[in-house]
Amino acid sequence: KVHKIAVLAGDGIGKEVMPEGIRAVEAAARRFGIGIEWTTFEWPSCEYYLQHGKMMPDDWMAQLKDFDALFFGAVGWPDTVPDHVSLWGSLLKFRRQFDQYINLRPVRLLPGVPCPLANKQPGDIDMYIVRENTEGEYSSVGGRMFEGTEREFVLQEAIFTRTGVDRVLKFAFELAQKRPKKHLTSATKSNGISISMPYWDERVDAMCAGYPEVKHDKYHIDILAARFVLSPERFDVVVASNLFGDILSDLGPACAGTIGIAPSANLNPERSFPSLFEPVHGSAPDIYGQNIANPIAMIWCGAMMLDFLGYTNAHDAIVSAVERCLVDGPRTPDMGGTADTTQVGMAIASLI
Amino acid sequence: KVHKIAVLAGDGIGKEVMPEGIRAVEAAARRFGIGIEWTTFEWPSCEYYLQHGKMMPDDWMAQLKDFDALFFGAVGWPDTVPDHVSLWGSLLKFRRQFDQYINLRPVRLLPGVPCPLANKQPGDIDMYIVRENTEGEYSSVGGRMFEGTEREFVLQEAIFTRTGVDRVLKFAFELAQKRPKKHLTSATKSNGISISMPYWDERVDAMCAGYPEVKHDKYHIDILAARFVLSPERFDVVVASNLFGDILSDLGPACAGTIGIAPSANLNPERSFPSLFEPVHGSAPDIYGQNIANPIAMIWCGAMMLDFLGYTNAHDAIVSAVERCLVDGPRTPDMGGTADTTQVGMAIASLI
Ligand SMILES: CC(C)[C@H](C(=O)O)[C@@H](O)C(=O)O
Numbered sequence: 001k002v003h004k005i006a007v008l009a010g011d012g013i014g015k016e017v018m019p020e021g022i023r024a025v026e027a028a029a030r031r032f033g034i035g036i037e038w039t040t041f042e043w044p045s046c047e048y049y050l051q052h053g054k055m056m057p058d059d060w061m062a063q064l065k066d067f068d069a070l071f072f073g074a075v076g077w078p079d080t081v082p083d084h085v086s087l088w089g090s091l092l093k094f095r096r097q098f099d100q101y102i103n104l105r106p107v108r109l110l111p112g113v114p115c116p117l118a119n120k121q122p123g124d125i126d127m128y129i130v131r132e133n134t135e136g137e138y139s140s141v142g143g144r145m146f147e148g149t150e151r152e153f154v155l156q157e158a159i160f161t162r163t164g165v166d167r168v169l170k171f172a173f174e175l176a177q178k179r180p181k182k183h184l185t186s187a188t189k190s191n192g193i194s195i196s197m198p199y200w201d202e203r204v205d206a207m208c209a210g211y212p213e214v215k216h217d218k219y220h221i222d223i224l225a226a227r228f229v230l231s232p233e234r235f236d237v238v239v240a241s242n243l244f245g246d247i248l249s250d251l252g253p254a255c256a257g258t259i260g261i262a263p264s265a266n267l268n269p270e271r272s273f274p275s276l277f278e279p280v281h282g283s284a285p286d287i288y289g290q291n292i293a294n295p296i297a298m299i300w301c302g303a304m305m306l307d308f309l310g311y312t313n314a315h316d317a318i319v320s321a322v323e324r325c326l327v328d329g330p331r332t333p334d335m336g337g338t339a340d341t342t343q344v345g346m347a348i349a350s351l352i
Numbered sequence: 353k354v355h356k357i358a359v360l361a362g363d364g365i366g367k368e369v370m371p372e373g374i375r376a377v378e379a380a381a382r383r384f385g386i387g388i389e390w391t392t393f394e395w396p397s398c399e400y401y402l403q404h405g406k407m408m409p410d411d412w413m414a415q416l417k418d419f420d421a422l423f424f425g426a427v428g429w430p431d432t433v434p435d436h437v438s439l440w441g442s443l444l445k446f447r448r449q450f451d452q453y454i455n456l457r458p459v460r461l462l463p464g465v466p467c468p469l470a471n472k473q474p475g476d477i478d479m480y481i482v483r484e485n486t487e488g489e490y491s492s493v494g495g496r497m498f499e500g501t502e503r504e505f506v507l508q509e510a511i512f513t514r515t516g517v518d519r520v521l522k523f524a525f526e527l528a529q530k531r532p533k534k535h536l537t538s539a540t541k542s543n544g545i546s547i548s549m550p551y552w553d554e555r556v557d558a559m560c561a562g563y564p565e566v567k568h569d570k571y572h573i574d575i576l577a578a579r580f581v582l583s584p585e586r587f588d589v590v591v592a593s594n595l596f597g598d599i600l601s602d603l604g605p606a607c608a609g610t611i612g613i614a615p616s617a618n619l620n621p622e623r624s625f626p627s628l629f630e631p632v633h634g635s636a637p638d639i640y641g642q643n644i645a646n647p648i649a650m651i652w653c654g655a656m657m658l659d660f661l662g663y664t665n666a667h668d669a670i671v672s673a674v675e676r677c678l679v680d681g682p683r684t685p686d687m688g689g690t691a692d693t694t695q696v697g698m699a700i701a702s703l704i
C-alpha cells in the first residue's frame with residue numbers, strides 16, 4: 001500500500017523545515033519499506049491569501065479529503081494577514097471540518113536539551129497533553145453590540161457538547177490506561193468558570209467509572225500551570241479543553257526546554273478524515289529566510305505521522321535519531337550550535 | 353482618621369494566617385501612628401453555608417460597604433461545599449458587586465526564596481500582573497440544553513465591555529508609566545479566540561496612543577506562559593483578562609518560587625466601594641489544623657492594604673521585614689523550616 005500524504009508547508013519557516021521533515025520520513029520509509037506518495041500544495045498560506053483573498057481554494061475539502069495524512073508546516077504572517085484571519089482560514093478549518101478532535105502533544109525532557117527548570121534530569125518530564133481540538137472556548141459564535149460607542153461590548157460563546165467532551169476524555173483515559181503510570185489529570189476551572197467547567201468535571205466523573213485502573217485527579221488551570229513548573233514529574237496524561245490544552249502544550253514543552261522542537265498531532269481517530277501533523281512552533285517571521293530554523297519539530301511530526309499510519313518501528317527509529325542528534329549535534333543556533341536547518345535534517349536522516 | 357477594616361478570615365488556613373496578618377498591620381500601625389479599627393465577621397465561610405444555606409447573609413453589602421478595606425483570608429472547603437458555590441457566593445460577589453475591577457499581583461524573585469528556574473538571581477523577576485477582575489471569561493451567563501441526553505451541551509458567554517476593558521488597560525498603562533522600565537505586555541489569544549480577543553487587542557491599540565513613553569507588546573497566552581518560564585526577566589507590567597490573569601498570577605509566583613507567599617489586591621481604584629486584600633493561596637484543607645501555614649502572603653496583603661490606604665512607608669516597612677525573615681528565618685515547613693505560623697508571624701511583627 002502506498003500512503004498518500006499532502007504536503008502543506010505554509011508560511012515562513014514552515015517552508016524551511018518541511019524538506020527536512022520529508023527527508024526524515026523518506027529515510028524511515030526506505031529503511032522499513034513503506035510506500036509514500038507526496039503531493040505538494042502552495043496553500044494554505046498568506047501569500048496565497050494576498051493573491052486570492054482567501055487562505056485556500058473553495059474546494060479544499062474535496063482536494064484533501066482522500067489523503068492519508070496532512071503534513072503541515074506553519075501558517076501565519078501577521079504583517080500582511082491578521083492571525084485570526086490566516087488561522088481560522090486554514091488550520092482551524094482543518095481541525096473542525098476534518099473532525100480532528102484530538103490534539104496530541106508529547107512532552108519529554110530529553111538528554112542534550114538544556115532545561116530551564118533547576119534540578120531536573122532527562123526522564124523526569126514525560127507526559128502527553130491531550131487537547132480537545134474542535135469546540136470549547138474556540139467557538140466562532142458571538143458578536144459585537146453598540147459598536148463604536150461607549151456602551152460597546154462583545155460576546156463570545158464557549159461551547160461544550162457531550163459528544164465533544166466525552167470523546168476526548170475517552171481517548172485520554174485509554175491512553176492513560178496504556179501507560180505504565182496509568183495516571184490522568186484533568187484541567188478544569190470550575191471554581192471560576194461556573195457553567196462550562198463544572199460540566200467538564202461532571203463528564204470526567206462519569207467517564208472514570210469505566211476505567212477503574214486509571215488513577216485520576218483534577219487541577220484548576222491556574223494551579224496546574226504552577227504545578228507544571230514546580231513538579232512536572234507528577235504528570236502522565238493531561239486532558240484539557242481547547243484553550244487550556246493550548247496553554248499547557250506550550251507551557252509543558254517550555255518547562256522541558258523543547259518549545260522549538262515540540263511536535264503535535266491533530267487526530268481524527270476514526271480515520272473518517274485525514275489527520276494533520278504540525279510543529280508546535282509557528283511560522284517565526286523573525287528568523288525566516290536564514291535557513292536556521294530547527295527542523296526537529298517537523299521531523300518529530302513525521303515520526304508521529306508514521307506511527308498513526310501503523311509504523312511504530314519507523315516512529316521509534318526517527319525519535320531515536322532525533323535523540324542522538326540532540327546529544328551529539330549538529331545543532332541549530334536555538335540549541336546553541338552553528339549548523340543550519342539542512343545540516344541538522346541531513347544528519348538526522350543519515351542516523352535513521 | 354481611624355481606618356475601619358473588615359476581617360473576613362473564611363475557611364481553612366485563612367483562619368490560621370489571619371491573626372498574623374493583623375499582627376503585622378498592627379505593628380506597622382503602631383510604628384507609623386496609623387489608626388485601625390478591626391471588625392471580625394464569621395462569614396463568608398463554608399461553615400456558615402452549612403448552617404444557613406448561603407455563604408453570607410443577604411444584607412452583606414450593607415454590612416460591608418462602609419469599611420475602608422476588606423482583609424480576606426481564603427474561602428473554600430470542597431469536601432462539603434463545591435468550589436463554584438462557595439466562591440461565587442463570596443469572593444466573586446465581592447469583586448463584581450464592589451466593582452473591584454483590578455486584581456493586582458506583584459511577582460518578585462526574593463532573596464532567600466528557592467527558585468524553581470535554573471540560573472535566576474533575586475531581582476531577575478520583578479513584575480506586576482494586572483488582571484481584569486469583573487467580567488471576561490468569568491461570566492454567569494449561559495446554560496445547558498438537552499440535559500441528560502446524548503445531545504446535551506452547555507454554553508457559557510465570555511463578555512468584554514468597552515468600559516471593562518478600557519479601565520483595566522488604563523490602570524495598567526499608568527502603572528507601567530510609573531515603573532523604571534515602562535514596559536507593558538498584553539496577554540491575548542486573538543489567533544484562536546476570534547471574537548473577544550481581537551477586540552481586546554483593538555482596545556490596547558487605541559489606549560497606547562495616550563501613553564507614548566510606554567513600550568508595549570502583546571503575546572498569545574500559550575507562548576506567554578512559556579515565556580514566563582523561559583525569560584521572566586523581560587516582563588514588567590502584564591495586563592490580562594480575568595482568566596488569563598488568573599493563570600498568569602499563579603504561574604508567575606510559581607516561577608519566582610513564591611506561590612505560597614504571593615499576595616493580591618482586588619481594587620476599586622475610585623474608592624466607591626471597599627477594596628479587598630487576599631493571599632493567592634487558598635484555604636488548603638490538606639494542611640489546615642496544624643498551624644504550619646505560611647503567613648507571609650497574608651502579611652504581604654496587609655502591606656498592600658496599608659499602601660492603598662495611603663501609607664507607603666508602612667507598606668515598605670512590612671515588605672522589608674518579610675524580606676529579612678525570608679533570608680534569616682524563621683521559616684514554615686513549605687520553605688524548608690520547622691517554625692509554625694505564629695512563630696513566623698511574631699518574628700515579622702518584631703522586625704517591623
Ligand atoms: C478561587 C478562584 C475562583 C479564584 C479565581 O479564579 O479568581 C482564585 O484562583 C484567584 O485567583 O483569586
Ligand SMILES: CC(C)[C@H](C(=O)O)[C@@H](O)C(=O)O
Binds near residue numbers: 543574
Ligand atoms: C495558531 C493558533 C490558532 C493555534 C491554537 O491556538 O490552537 C496554536 O497556538 C496551536 O497550539 O496549534
